[in-house]
Amino acid sequence: MEIKVLHQVMDWNEDVSEEVKKELASRQICMINIMGSPGAGKTSLITSLISRLRPDLRIAVIEGDIAGQVDAEHIAGLEIPVVQLNTDGACHIEAMSIQHILPELPLDDLDVIFVENIGNLVCPAEFRIGESLRITILSIPEGDDKVEKYPLMFTDTDCLVLNKYDMLPYFDFNEERVRANYETVNPGAPLFCVSSRTGDGLEALAGFILENVRKIKA
Ligand SMILES: Nc1nc2c(ncn2[C@@H]2O[C@H](COP(=O)(O)OP(=O)(O)OP(=O)(O)O)[C@@H](O)[C@H]2O)c(=O)[nH]1
Ligand SMILES: [Mg+2]
Numbered sequence: 186m187e188i189k190v191l192h193q194v195m196d197w198n199e200d201v202s203e204e205v206k207k208e209l210a211s212r213q214i215c216m217i218n219i220m221g222s223p224g225a226g227k228t229s230l231i232t233s234l235i236s237r238l239r240p241d242l243r244i245a246v247i248e249g250d251i252a253g254q255v256d257a258e259h260i261a262g263l264e265i266p267v268v269q270l271n272t273d274g275a276c277h278i279e280a281m282s283i284q285h286i287l288p289e290l291p292l293d294d295l296d297v298i299f300v301e302n303i304g305n306l307v308c309p310a311e312f313r314i315g316e317s318l319r320i321t322i323l324s325i326p327e328g329d330d331k332v333e334k335y336p337l338m339f340t341d342t343d344c345l346v347l348n349k350y351d352m353l354p355y356f357d358f359n360e361e362r363v364r365a366n367y368e369t370v371n372p373g374a375p376l377f378c379v380s381s382r383t384g385d386g387l388e389a390l391a392g393f394i395l396e397n398v399r400k401i402k403a
Contacts, residue, residue, distance in 0.1 A: 186261045188254055190269045191286055198312055202280035205315025208287065209298075215398045216283075216298045218314055220338060221322030223304030226348040228256045229381035230322060231299045235263055237391040242296040242398060247286055249278045249303050256301060266290055277308035280315050296398055306335040310342075318397050324349040329359045332366035340370040344377060344393060351380040 209216050219227050228248075235244055245266040248257040257269035268289050270282055278300065290298065300316065302309040310321075321342040323331055326349060332339045339345060345367055347360070360378075367376060375393060379386035 186264075188257050188261055188267065188269055189289055190254055190257075190271055191282070191289070192271055192273055198280050201284055202313040202315045205280050205284050205287070206317065208284075209315060209317070210401065212292055212295075213402050214292065214295050214298060215318060215394075215401045216300060216314070216316045217318045217320060217394065218300050218302055218309070218316035219320050219322065220302045220306075220309045220342070221304065221324070221348075222306050222327055225304070225322045225324040225327065226381050227301045227304070227322060228259060230346065230348060230379070231301060232259065232263065233381045233384060233387055234299070234391060234394065235260075235265060237387055238297070238394065239265075241395065243294055244297045244299065245290045245295050247278075247283065247290075247298060247300045249301055251275070251303060266295075272303060276303055276305045277312045278302050278314055279312055283314045296402075297394075306331065306338050310335075310338040317401060318394070319343050320346060322346045322348050323363070325352040325356050325358045328356075329362045332363055332370060336370050339367055342371065342374065343397075344375045344390075345371075346390060347376065347378045348381055350378045350386060351383050 221227050246260045248269045254269040257267045260267040268286050319342045321338050377390040
């Protein structure tokens with residue numbers, strides 16, 4: 186399958202983000218912004234969610250990376266519509282780029298667009314891209330102090346996914362510390378313990394996503 190590679194376009198972000206949001210709302214499409222560090226498991230999580238959700242939902246993916254198309258090739262192998270966005274050095278995706286990419290996707294036949302943001306715990310949190318759901322991933326090997334060090338990423342999200350939960354026995358990771366700090370910066374927001382590798386915990390997260398997709402279609 187041939188993969189389209191588009192490049193980042195910049196403009197006044199918040200205005201464009203609202204435009205994108207309205208466009209997607211009019212089509213009843215839920216766009217989900219997946220954020221987290223390099224290697225946290227963004228592509229793995231999207232892949233596992235695709236297998237869980239594809240019987241119920243029509244899914245496409247926008248793969249954000251500074252360079253290359255490795256992740257898009259992976260998604261294309263699943264026979265899911267995908268566009269690779271290369272930011273050419275920028276550490277986050279901007280709404281204008283999403284606006285530019287949307288016509289490349291089969292919008293009349295979609296319920297969900299996953300956007301894999303650039304691997305970074307700082308910048309992506311500051312730029313809305315027209316999404317209706319924000320998911321932050323923290324993986325066990327990254328350490329239990331990240332909520333304190335990078336608070337915005339955990340404050341401005343609809344849920345936190347603790348990925349690589351299968352690695353918990355091998356790391357000094359204090360889950361209670363993360364839960365307490367997350368509750369402080371984002372009271373009441375859900376936290377899901379997941380292994381994208383084994384599939385453990387994915388059902389609850391998939392349920393949360395389905396709930397949000399149904400809200401958009403209601
Ligand atoms: N043990 C374990 N390994 C995982 C899990 N999720 C992802 N990995 C591994 O972690 C590595 C990075 O996963 P990716 O899904 O590529 O991470 P990413 O966040 O998309 O990485 P970038 O796109 O480079 O930012 C890969 O070797 C995965 O196989 C998990 O739940 N458990
Ligand atoms: Mg990736």
